Amino acid sequence: MRRCCGLVSHINVPVPLKSISVQLQVLDHVASVSSSLQYVNEEEHPLEAVFIFPLPRDAAVCHFSAKIGEQEIVAEVQDKQSALDQYDDAVSSGQQAFLLEGSDESSGVFKLSVGCLSPGQNASITIIYVIELSVQANHALHFCLPAVLNPRYTPAASAAGVPEISSACVIPYTLSLTVDVRSSDRISRLESSCPLDPLVFLNSDHTHATVNLSAGHQFDKDVELLLYYENTHQPTAVVEAGAATAQPGSLMGDPVLMISLYPEFPADLMASLESQGEFVFVVDRSRSMRCKMHRWKGARMRIKSARDTLLLLLKSLPIGCYFNIYGFGSHFESFFPQSVVYSEDTMEEALKRVKNMKADMGGTEILQPLKHIYSQPCYPDHPRQLFIFTDGKVHNTKEVLDLVKSHAYSHRCFSFGISKSASAALIKGMARKSSGHAQFIRGTKRMQPKVMQSLRFALQPAVDSISVDWTIPEGVTVDMLSPPISSLFQGQRALIYAQLKGQSSGKTEGAVTLKYRLKDQPVTNQLQFTLKPTEDTG
Template sequence: MRCHNSGLVTRNGARGKVHPIPLTEVSADVTWLDASIKVVLTQTYKNEEFKPLEVQYIFPMDDRAAVCNFVAEIDGRTILGKVKKRSEARDFYEEALKAGSTSFLVEEKTPEIFVANVGNLPAGRRASITISYVTQATMDEDALRFFLPTTIAPRYVPHGDNSEATKTIGAIEYSSFSPCPLKIHAIIETHQKALVKSPTHSIELLSKNMRSDVTKLFKTELALKGMSTDMDKDFVLLLKTPHQPRLILEKGSDSTIAAMVTMVPKFNMVETKLKHEFIYMIDRSGSMMCDKMEMAKEALLSFLKDMPRDSYFNIVSFGSNFSSLWKESQKYEEDGEYAVTQHVNEMEANLGGTDMHEPLVSIFKLKQPEGYARQIIVLTDGEVSNTEEIFSLVRDNCKVSKTRVFVLGIGNDVSHHLVNGIARAGNGAALFATLKESIKGKVQYLREFFLQPSLTSVEVTWAHSQAIPKPEMEEANGAIVTHKTLEGYGLPEVKKPERDCDLNVTDPCISVKNLPSILNGACYTAYCIYNNPEIIPVEIALSADSPDGRLEKAFPVKCEEVREGDIVHTLAARSIIRELEEELKETNLNKGDRLNKENIAIQLGIKYNIGSSLTSFVAVDEKGQMQEDAFIPRIVPSMMPKGYDGWRSGITPVKRTAHEKRIEPMYRTPRYTPRNGTYQAWTWLNTLTAPSGGSPLPHMTLEQIHERAARAGGVSGGARLPMFEMKCSRSKSKKPQVTTDLAEDEEKGKEDAT
């Protein structure tokens, strides 16, 4: 979802006039039930130009979400988007564009970045776009967490990364203003009374814990307080309510049944004596400046303070380059605690870009202390582009070693895709902390994960054919039989209910094959789609291997509680598609297997109306007036995240003066080339006011910037600054030095500026 200071704002040519397209309204309607959440985003635009436009805008997305609906409305006509194979959707859109029809295309570039194209938007007309997606709440300390992304922070682009996603990231332009209103409305239904709060925005409770006589659920309704323009930080909502293990059965419109099991496992194995090697990776790139860096240092000191005494540890700082406290991990000693604390306190966010790949390669090459399990804890804001390369590195190394990776994302604009992806690939857990949240609670919660073992070989007995006979446990002298479960030890055995289910479905069930590991205290969810009621068992069992043997949790099937809907179906289908996407990234797949997996993913996307890397949404207004004039391409700038300091490493944010409010400043994502130590950054300068009174580029005075802007053509039309190369100095200060390839006469520059 994007919101900018005058809606869709574009430029014409390298030095052309800026053309505003007002974004009159942005709204998000949230429906939250149990751990499942449905979000409906609506954006209304108006073309204020005199010719049709093709507008492209890039908007952020919850990386765990399944985009399941796309609707456009023009002149009272509703146009439903259809899911097609990615290449077919693109061809369909291009053909409609050439024919003069108003058309729409929504594509996934990464799981957290989507691109929408609105083609042949008629002059003087309004268009509203509605995008619906479903997602799942995550566990955060003692509350469920939901986040609504509103901004895309600039990404670090490493040398040689020429992927399609990287090209999209590199093309993002940035704005510093967003006066259009943002409206958020949420309805939350829980089985018990709940406490709701937001650590990022002010909210107003419209109703609180109102019990329904029909559903027997407690309903809470809320909205943003007043009118907000904060589209520069993600919206976070925390829901504190007792979380009980649940099995949810949902009947779809096609009579299929989708199942979801969810629980927060508790298996505190006090008798298990694990020995750990902790390697703390702390991000010290330019984007971590100020509050982020202070929070990261506080978190690191908290980790060190509560670290088990019989442990090895090391600290790795990374940015454009990386360094470690020691060559190899050292045994924890209280005598050296002061020196380590001093080392952390002296850290600054002065290491340039964010190269996470190379330090991970170095860590995985290190020999582990014998008998110790390695735990890598990463503290970062996650602003990189080569996510798939990092995921592959972590996944391949954690498969062959006793290593887990945990990530703490810090800030209001964290890349959730990177943070969640690293944790998933490293059999660990991810946690997030906005700038207004307490970091100590996050640290304590994350410690619960890595101080307990992961449960592996996870299975769910979804169908009768998967059921494994269990030895009967006889009761002696009427005593209650107890056993070990995922909820704890010594719990009474629950009698199995009789199955009585009459559902009209015919096809076999489908589910994810390779389930992730289970972590103590982390919310765990698994899905299945049933197309045949005869294979639904009396109970669905979740089980996994532990140091104490096999642990299990049974979920009795209660067919009278089946509800109608499509949220669980969509989440289940998206989980299967995501697994197929991961398998398609393997290089050793033969052509036949690859084609088969692609076809299954595409068929699931079309059947359940889900956008993915293989499928896209396309819509054409067939009843609208054909546009005879050639369309003008326009690009929507994204809003710069609040408090973003990455410009010190290559981004140049520039503010407007009061008399230039009609002009929209834009910024380009910098590309950092680590092999030759050069940043290449350029910007559109629309004002002579530097941020916070400082210089827009390091080591350049404001007067010099004005001179170069004036020589480039002045500021009235959005002048482009010449390309600057910021040489990363290898001196102790590590501050970038700016050079320019222009041999300019300073006196002439002053005259031009005047």
């Protein structure tokens, strides 16, 4: 049975939803999302309910509270087993209790167990999370409020006697959404998949605006917002004050600076560059690749999907580049002793061998094939690009990532995690350590579009030699919170975080200088920022 989202009983029956209030606060490229949901138990008996909600990838929950009647409990972090024991004790004694935990089924789904919701009693749940807004191909920043979080509740039972999610025109709850945008750049416009009230600018330079979702939205689809700034590629520096209640010198007590870097790739420069490189494809051929891509009807075997994707990649490479293909499991093998020139003959030979690839090589041991690949000399003017496909985990993730990092100067890694079983630490880590790009293919998502997107990245030049230099007065130090960034691809944006520590007796401003290179062309940007930002309760 498919699990509903929102507040549901222990038998997966939705508890009636009465109202939703969402406040979205955007600061440059980061959003704070506060959602308050009101429920009521309309049954004639107590319910032990569970609140289930999906979070966007990389979202960070900063507040979670639940209120039943007059009692409110705010979530705090505890050891998992200790929290479970305390929750069980409270429920068995008839007390209201709340238990928030990550789902075993998905790292992006969280559950809050709510004990003893009495007949007619209301439950109010508030969640606040922070997330970096993703950049779209048209340079817009994207935000999505999923409709799955707010199922419709129909009091009338279905044929099976179970209340179901309704698609009726009349919604049984109210929905409000307010958006507040503050930016160091001028706000151009805000678009949505749903009707909005007119955008209202709150200052003359159009850096502060607000908008509301129009009344009567049915919430039968996701609410998607696209935010456009005027100077998309202009780097920015924004400072947020430390929390007034936190101890100075602590993570929350000192100001934090956020720098955005979204390099521009001029069309004339891109058109003048020839596509070249050495493309090495590394395919997991362990036994688990015989499994289906997903559990629904019509699912294909993972190895077959990988084979078809590899065939597409081979036919898409530029003439004159170099390439090779590795298969790995408990051991590994390669099509050619070393990478060969891509020609009609070598392509045809590779296509025949790819069609015969099977998941017949035992376990998942990726370290040795990587060592072998890195031991091969690189070809001048043909940067090495690794495409790695795997559905598994390895026991030596740190050793693999250290190896990739030690060769970061000679290659980029484009890694693909196939199915939910793929290790996120491995897939993301290999891409991050080599300034590459990571993708995950899960559920019914097709592999080919994501792989072709990465191939386009691999065929493009990257901004490199990125440096961050600080000009700050005596008495102030900068503590970098983000790892160093060595390169960025076209369409990628980096957010760099740093903490400002100490006090300056005189000057109230500092500066940061961003430098990078694009195809031997140096670019320099200097940004000013305040050392004494206005205190905010956000």
